[in-house]
Amino acid sequence: MLDLFAGPGGLDVAARFLGFDSIGIEWDRSACETRYVAGLHTIHADVSVMRETRFEEIPKSVDILAGGPPCQSFSVAGRGAGRQALDTVKEFIHRLVYGEAEAEIDKDLQAIGMDPRTALVLEPLRWLLKAIETEGRDPYRVIVLEQVPAVLPLWEVYAEVLRGGEGRLRGVKYEAACWELRTEQFGVPQTRRRAILVARRPGEGAIEPLEATHSRFNVHRDRRGVAQREIFTSDPSTNGPKRWLSMAEALDAASRLSDSPVDVARLRTRGAIDFFVVSNYGSGGDPKKRGRRLSSEPAFTVTGKISRNKVYRNSEEYEAGKPDRFTIPESGVLQTFPHNFPWSGYDQAQQVGNAVPPRLGMHVLSKALRGTPPTKEELAAATTWPAVPASTTENLRVIGCGDHSRCPPDSHKVSGARRKPAP
Structure with a gap:
């Protein structure tokens, strides 16, 4: 090829x-x-x-x-x-x-x-x-x-x-x-x-x-006025396609592989991966309205600006303006590159x-x-x-x-x- x-x-x-x-x-x-x-x-x-x-x-x-x-x-x-x-x-x-x-x-x-x-x-x-x-x-x-x-x-x-x-x-x-x-x-x-x-x-x-x-993931879920976590962490149907894969699931699986550079210990709360991401891009064309995704949902489109997305474990970190960031190996996993792909x-x-x-x-x-x-x-x-x-x-x-x-x-x-x- x-x-x-x-x-x-x-x-x-x-x-x-x-x-x-x-x-x-x-x-x-x-x-x-x-x-x-x-x-x-x-x-x-x-x-x-x-x-x-x-x-x-x-x-x-x-x-x-x-x-x-x-x-x-x-x-x-x-x-x-x-x-x-x-x-x-x-x-x-x-x-x-x-x-x-x-x-x-x-x-x-x-x-x-x-x-x-x-x-x-x-x-x-x-x-x-x-x-x-x-x-x-x-x-x-x-x-x-x-x-x-x-x-x-x-x-x-x-x-x-x-x-x-x-x-x-x-x-x-x-x-x-x-x-x-x-x-x-x-x-x-x-x-x-x-x-x-x-x-x-x-x-x-x-x-x-x-x-x-x-x-398919419903990107307009917020407009329904129902809690995101309530809808999208339910068990998938046994008759149709599998439920979409979440950030937490992908990162957790990658972190468990041998010699993995993906370490999500900092994103765990009481043993579970739990965080939310605030996008670098505005929502609905308004740069002041940054979109959010929970760790129990798929990531936003991974762009070259993914390092600017802000990751928070809780509202206290958000209010204090103390975000974390995805590492390059973590960003690669969200793109489905192997966990140990040698980015250089x-x-x-x-x-x-x-x-x-x-x-x-x-x-x-x-x-x-x-x-x-x-x-x-x-x-x-x-x-x-x-x-x-x-x-x-x-x-x-x-x-x-x-x-x-x-x-x-x-x-x-x-x-x-x-x-x-x-x-």
Whole structure:
């Protein structure tokens, strides 16, 4: 699997636990460092530059294309420039497929002043067209893409052109489907919505929607005027999906694993994990109204600002303004990374927030590649990351960053004003 915009490895981690090899392309040096220490094959490069000038370095054995283009310009947490440009991006998708020169397309993208990050949503399509038009290459067998829900209309356009096989696709057609998925319905202890596209070459059967394993969390529960704890800690039904997973359950399970860096003793009261979280973001658009979640509920969407969320054990701590914070390993667990995943480099909270939750990735990739959900054994194994020898890390670092001149410009220049990496 080739993972574009790979970040610290959410999809790569998912692929590894499912038994698939992967190569990630990532421009952020710190995310690459996490990947090297985790033993994930990585190329430290700009995705566009890699496609344009180094495409031949990608092994011909790669037959799965995956990725999540940067979402900041589409996200509701950002300014939304990408959401305003949806119609424009749809037009460029068609222009790419129906044979217009890419140089002209790039020129027009610059002329309209589009946020460069918004234009990156076109990259997976460009990589597919490059593979089709390169002699000796086969089209990707499977394509898996993810983004924030605002991008779902673009994935629908992707699906339409992939089914048609016209223009530069040269008759290469795909079965394609896209959905909006909620992470808590797949065992992720946080509420997060993602737009997913899955495309497969014909002959491998129709693409069936993913079947949720857990129930949906009611984010509007407060409006019902009933105590949260009373509703949401009741036993799950034996007939339907399991109840969603809470922060307390996820953190407690991680803390009990061998040599776990997750230590929730400070969050226990009379033996039970009991706290509430005040979000960094405002509720209902009002920055003064910070949302709250109990430890007996799923977390808010884990973003790069999760280290700013305030954790309190009781109202006395809240009134005194003495909050705790989630550690990086705890934040990773809320994203369903293994408890001992070796976060490295700078901006670790941002790395955690930018990643695809691996457990969701396992469900999506397993359905796309095998037509079935991951097994219970695979999901159980995904809680612990295998030890990686230092020699392996160094070899991966040499492959990915051995020649700094091939890395993104200035990416190895670190200002003394920046904080040092966490040990």
